[in-house]
Amino acid sequence: NAGVTQTPKFQVLKTGQSMTLQCAQDMNHNSMYWYRQDPGMGLRLIYYSASEGTTDKGEVPNGYNVSRLNKREFSLRLESAAPSQTSVYFCASRDLGNQPQHFGDGTRLSIL
Amino acid sequence: LAKTTQPISMDSYEGQEVNITCSHNNIATNDYITWYQQFPSQGPRFIIQGYKTKVTNEVASLFIPADRKSSTLSLPRVSLSDTAVYYCLVGALVSSASKIIFGSGTRLSIRP
Numbered sequence: 001n002a003g004v005t006q007t008p009k010f011q012v013l014k015t016g017q018s019m020t021l022q023c024a025q026d027m028n029h030n031s032m033y034w035y036r037q038d039p040g041m042g043l044r045l046i047y048y049s050a051s052e053g054t055t056d057k058g059e060v061p062n063g064y065n066v067s068r069l070n071k072r073e074f075s076l077r078l079e080s081a082a083p084s085q086t087s088v089y090f091c092a093s094r095d096l097g098n099q100p101q102h103f104g105d106g107t108r109l110s111i112l
Numbered sequence: 113l114a115k116t117t118q119p120i121s122m123d124s125y126e127g128q129e130v131n132i133t134c135s136h137n138n139i140a141t142n143d144y145i146t147w148y149q150q151f152p153s154q155g156p157r158f159i160i161q162g163y164k165t166k167v168t169n170e171v172a173s174l175f176i177p178a179d180r181k182s183s184t185l186s187l188p189r190v191s192l193s194d195t196a197v198y199y200c201l202v203g204a205l206v207s208s209a210s211k212i213i214f215g216s217g218t219r220l221s222i223r224p
Contacts (some may be wrong), residue, residue, distance in 0.1 A: 002175075004155075033212065035214070041216065042199065042214045042215055042216040042217050043156070043214040044214070045212065045213055048212075055158075057214065058213075090155045090156075092155070094212075096150075098144050098161065100146060100148075100155075100158035100161060101148075101158070101212060102158075103155025103156050103157070104155055105154060105155055106153070106154070106155055
């Protein structure tokens with residue numbers, strides 16, 4: 001079982017470049033989430049999607065856009081990358097009701 | 113969203129029982145309490161979830177007093193492989209349209 005798959009696993013960008021992080025889940029979950037985690041810190045919610053066709057801002061949405069392409073896929077886009085966006089990005093999905101989140105293994109993004 | 117407070121770090125030894133307490137004074141009536149574990153370079157992994165009293169599974173127990181303003185994750189007979197960051201989350205999970213916010217977590221170090 002693949003669960004939540006994130007691509008790429010690693011990426012280095014230059015300031016000002018654009019990038020889309022991909023996330024796909026094969027568990028037929030309704031909700032999907034994007035978090036960032038800076039070194040030694042907890043996870044901060046960037047955006048989430050309660051269901052296909054809907055997206056909402058989390059704690060730190062500035063500088064990011066998202067697309068819930070279909071029920072399986074939820075992408076995160078950096079239009080003009082900045083060094084402050086250097087982080088590890090985690091995607092998660094969750095089913096209806098009081099079900100826990102399932103996380104991917106993360107994308108490690110460095111912006112020079 | 114209920115804010116949570118956890119100790120920043122804890123140390124223990126192999127074979128000991130470890131209790132990590134989380135404070136959530138503003139917990140709402142329909143909020144659940146969920147604990148996750150995170151190893152370096154991995155996404156968080158669900159450990160246990162509860163609403164009141166005591167919940168036990170194969171890896172941990174969760175104790176929630178009657179006022180629900182705190183909760184305690186109990187790890188029996190820890191081993192070196194339990195060294196990780198543990199996150200306490202509080203939120204209404206009965207709807208998929210829920211933001212799920214992580215705090216800073218507790219860094220648990222287990223020594224031989």
